[in-house]
Amino acid sequence: xxxxxxxxxxxxxxxxxxxxxxxxxxxxxxxxxxxxxxxxxxxxxxxxxxxxxxxxxxxxxxxxxxxxxxxxxxxxxxxxxxxxxxxxxxxxxxxxxxxxxxxxxxxxxxxxxxxxxxxxxxxxxxxxxxxxxxxxxxxxxxxxxxxxxxxxxxxxxxxxxxxxxxxxxxxxxxxxxxxxxxxxxxxxxxxxxxxxxxxxxxxxxxxxxxxxxxxxxxxxxxxxxxxxxxxxxxxxxxxxxxxxxxxxxxxxxxxxxxxxxxxxxxxxxxxxxxxxxxxxxxxxxxxxxxxxxxxx
Amino acid sequence: xxxxxxxxxxxxxxxxxxxxxxxxxxxxxxxxxxxxxxxxxxxxxxxxxxxxxxxxxxxxxxxxxxxxxxxxxxxxxxxxxxxxxxxxxxxxxxxxxxxxxxxxxxxxxxxxxxxxxxxxxxxxxxxxxxxxxxxxxxxxxxxxxxxxxxxxxxxxxxxxxxxxxxxxxxxxxxxxxxxxxxxxxxxxxxxxxxxxxxxxxxxxxxxxxxxxxxxxxxxxxxxxxxxx
Numbered sequence: 001x002x003x004x005x006x007x008x009x010x011x012x013x014x015x016x017x018x019x020x021x022x023x024x025x026x027x028x029x030x031x032x033x034x035x036x037x038x039x040x041x042x043x044x045x046x047x048x049x050x051x052x053x054x055x056x057x058x059x060x061x062x063x064x065x066x067x068x069x070x071x072x073x074x075x076x077x078x079x080x081x082x083x084x085x086x087x088x089x090x091x092x093x094x095x096x097x098x099x100x101x102x103x104x105x106x107x108x109x110x111x112x113x114x115x116x117x118x119x120x121x122x123x124x125x126x127x128x129x130x131x132x133x134x135x136x137x138x139x140x141x142x143x144x145x146x147x148x149x150x151x152x153x154x155x156x157x158x159x160x161x162x163x164x165x166x167x168x169x170x171x172x173x174x175x176x177x178x179x180x181x182x183x184x185x186x187x188x189x190x191x192x193x194x195x196x197x198x199x200x201x202x203x204x205x206x207x208x209x210x211x212x213x214x215x216x217x218x219x220x221x222x223x224x225x226x227x228x229x230x231x232x233x234x235x236x237x238x239x240x241x242x243x244x245x246x247x248x249x250x251x252x253x254x255x256x257x258x259x260x261x262x263x264x265x266x267x268x269x270x271x272x273x274x275x276x277x278x279x280x281x282x283x284x285x286x287x288x289x290x291x292x293x294x295x296x
Numbered sequence: 297x298x299x300x301x302x303x304x305x306x307x308x309x310x311x312x313x314x315x316x317x318x319x320x321x322x323x324x325x326x327x328x329x330x331x332x333x334x335x336x337x338x339x340x341x342x343x344x345x346x347x348x349x350x351x352x353x354x355x356x357x358x359x360x361x362x363x364x365x366x367x368x369x370x371x372x373x374x375x376x377x378x379x380x381x382x383x384x385x386x387x388x389x390x391x392x393x394x395x396x397x398x399x400x401x402x403x404x405x406x407x408x409x410x411x412x413x414x415x416x417x418x419x420x421x422x423x424x425x426x427x428x429x430x431x432x433x434x435x436x437x438x439x440x441x442x443x444x445x446x447x448x449x450x451x452x453x454x455x456x457x458x459x460x461x462x463x464x465x466x467x468x469x470x471x472x473x474x475x476x477x478x479x480x481x482x483x484x485x486x487x488x489x490x491x492x493x494x495x496x497x498x499x500x501x502x503x504x505x506x507x508x509x510x511x512x513x514x515x516x517x518x519x520x521x522x523x524x
Contacts, residue, residue, distance in 0.1 A: 250413055250431075253375060253393065269353050269374060270334035283353065283372055285393055285412050288432065 002161075002174040003029025003147035004254075006235045006265035007275075008242050008294050012141075014261055014276075019138030023130045025264070025271040026145040030126045032174075032267055033147030036160035037129040038121025040170040040237050043140035045116040050093045050167070053111040053119045054103055055086050055157055062108060063087045073102050084132040085157075086111065088118050096167075109157065110195070112164030116141075116239055119170065121160040141296070144237045144265075146172040152180070152199040163201040165194070166208035168239035173200040174252045174267055175231035183228065203228060207236060221245040221291040235265055243293030250288035257281040263294045298326040298349070308335055319344035319365055334374070339367050342384075359386045362403060378405045381422055394431065397424045400441065406495040413450065416443045419460055425495040435462055436472065444491050446499050454507055458514060462507040463488055465499055474513035478506045 005025035009015060019041065026037060045051075056062035059082065066087060067080035074095045081088045091099055093115070100110055111119040120133040126147045130136065146161035153159045162170040177183075180199035183206060187194070192209045194201045206227065210220035217236070221243050224234065233252040236243045244265055246254055257264045257272050259281045264272055272278050286292055301311050311329060318325050319342040326347040332338060336355040339348050342365035350358065353371030363382040372390030381400040388396075391409035398414065400422025407415075407424070413431035416424050421440040432450035435443050438460035448466035455472020461484070462475070471477075480502075488501035 248432075250394070255374075255393070268334060268355055269372070270355055273333035279352075283390070285391065288413065 001032050001149045003032030003267045003271070004144070004172050004174050004233065004235050004265065005029060005146075005267075005271050006142070006144040006172075006237070006242050006244075008142040008263045009261065010263070010296075011261050015141060016139040018140045018143055020136045021275060022143045022145055023136045024274045025266060026130060026135075026147060027127045028271045028273070029145075029147045029267060033149045034125055035150055035155045036121065036123045036148040036157070037126035037146065038119065038148075038160045038162055038172075039130075039133075039135055039143055039145040040112065040117055040119045040162040040164070040172075041135075041138050041140045041143040042116045042168070042237065042239065043118060043138065046090065048093055049090050050096045050113055050115055051118055052089045052091070052096070052099060052103065052113040053086060053117075054089065054108040055111055055121075056108055057085065057157075059085050059087070062106070066106075070099060070102060074099060083120065083134060085122060086120050086133065112162070112170060114164075114168030114239065117164070117168045117170065117237070119162055119164055121146075121162065122157055123155055123160065142237065142242055144170065144172050144235050144242060151176050153197045158196040159198050161200055162237070163196075163198065163204040165192070165201065165205040166212065168237075169204070169208050169211070170237045171200060171204035171207060172235050173203055174233045175247070177203060177228055177230035177232065179229040199230070203232065203234065204236075217241075217243050217293055217295075218291050221293070225289050233267070238295070241293060241295035243291060244286055245291045246286055246288050248289040254286050255283065256286055256292070257283045298328045298347075300328045300330060302330045303333065303335060304331040308338065311338065312340055315339055315342055315346065315348060315365075319346040319363075332371075336374070339365070342367070353390065362386060372409065378403075378422075381405065391428070392426075396426075397422050400424070402441075404491075404494065410447070416441075416460070419443065423491055425491055425497060427495075427497055429466070432469070433472070435460055438462075442487065442491060444488065444495075444497075444504070446497055454509070456513055457507075457509040459509060461487075463504040464507065465504045468505075468507070471507065474510045475507055476510045478508045480504070480506045 071078040078091045161172040164170040177199040180202040207220045328349045332352040337357045340360040343363045346365040348367045350369045355374040357376045359367045360379045366385045368387040375393045378386040381403040383403040387406045392411040395414040396411045397405040398417045405424045407426045410428035415430045415434040417436045419438045419441045425444040429447035435454045439458040445464045449468045452472035454475030485501045
């Protein structure tokens with residue numbers, strides 16, 4: 001069991017409320033996944049710059065002067081926002097690849113990167129994780145969150161969702177994949193690397209790799225039905241929107257709600273209870289083996 | 297006069313204890329449950345005549361193990377609604393999620409919207425009427441009772457079916473192992489007319505096709521003895 005939530009706003013007026021709405025949804029899913037929680041939030045972007053979300057178990061030491069050091073190493077302006085164990089570094093897009101390898105050399109864990117996406121995830125109860133990062137105060141256009149009850153890999157920060165394997169792309173998953181080790185090897189042969197032992201990260205890498213090969217988000221999600229074996233309800237985030245797909249057996253729950261203002265996804269209807277005008281929303285269960293996505 | 301239990305004020309456990317006691321006391325009262333916020337296991341285990349209206353949508357296992365009570369949900373229900381029902385009536389105004397009416401022994405489950413996968417799985421005597429569509433693997437290993445679908449059915453309808461009767465008005469995506477279309481005889485028309493009238497369904501019995509077990513899977517065939 002795990003809990004998934006997602007919210008895609010159709011109107012800009014709601015953007016400042018995104019973090020608050022998503023936090024309530026996430027906390028409601030605590031009993032589906034009490035061991036860790038995470039969120040990917042798509043906020044403001046600055047033209048020509050990229051954000052890299054990193055994590056450290058010793059943030060005080062690791063983040064001290066990190067922006068200045070990185071700025072000197074890259075010979076480019078770097079700004080840093082520190083939230084608990086995470087830091088988000090903003091730097092020129094062309095320096096991204098070099099920055100990621102420098103950050104990894106310093107022993108920092110890369111959570112994800114992109115023009116608008118920031119990822120925050122930690123071990124602990126969803127309400128505690130949300131409070132540590134101040135998720136409630138974050139704004140943005142869309143976001144996805146996950147509460148984890150671990151099955152396929154250890155309860156660690158790196159095992160928590162969302163997983164990001166390409167700029168502005170991320171994936172959350174309820175279920176378990178049974179061919180992830182084989183798929184990891186297939187992807188590695190193509191040069192697509194993963195950072196954890198987790199099954200979902202392989203799913204994320206598969207989708208990213210298909211998109212890198214020229215597939216649309218829809219085609220990449222359809223590919224999961226043929227190429228990934230196991231149980232899954234996937235929600236994937238991109239810079240412009242989010243997509244949903246369930247395996248053909250569809251034993252992992254999913255429910256969606258749509259109004260003029262938003263599209264919401266959750267593992268259970270309970271997560272929708274505090275959304276505005278939910279009584280007037282169109283609520284439905286996504287069909288098995290059917291790809292849904294919303295983009296702006 | 298209906299007694300209101302507001303779940304913003306009253307805990308789920310107290311709601312169910314109150315309903316169970318009223319049902320057991322044969323009080324024939326009417327209750328309305330408000331502010332459900334998708335909670336699980338609302339109005340479960342009622343053992344006696346009682347009228348319950350659940351306002352809004354529910355989570356898992358609403359109206360489970362029902363006996364004699366008449367329960368109406370005005371919204372949609374999560375997985376496992378009216379599981380293992382013995383008697384009574386459960387009405388869902390919206391949609392039902394997976395395995396609605398599973399293992400039900402009796403009573404009537406009336407779903408006004410769609411039901412998703414595994415509707416009526418292992419049903420044992422319950423009548424289920426779905427006004428919309430049903431998902432895949434519905435009536436899997438269904439033993440007894442009637443499943444009526446006004447819309448379409450998904451893949452593998454009636455897989456490994458025993459003696460339940462399945463009536464579908466729309467298209468069936470595919471039939472499961474040992475499930476076949478059967479002749480609609482006068483007694484089936486009569487049975488169907490009664491269920492459609494009881495559930496206020498806007499359909500004529502003649503519009504439906506009947507599906508049932510070919511009885512090849514669950515009977516031991518001596519010619520296959522070598523296979524074992």
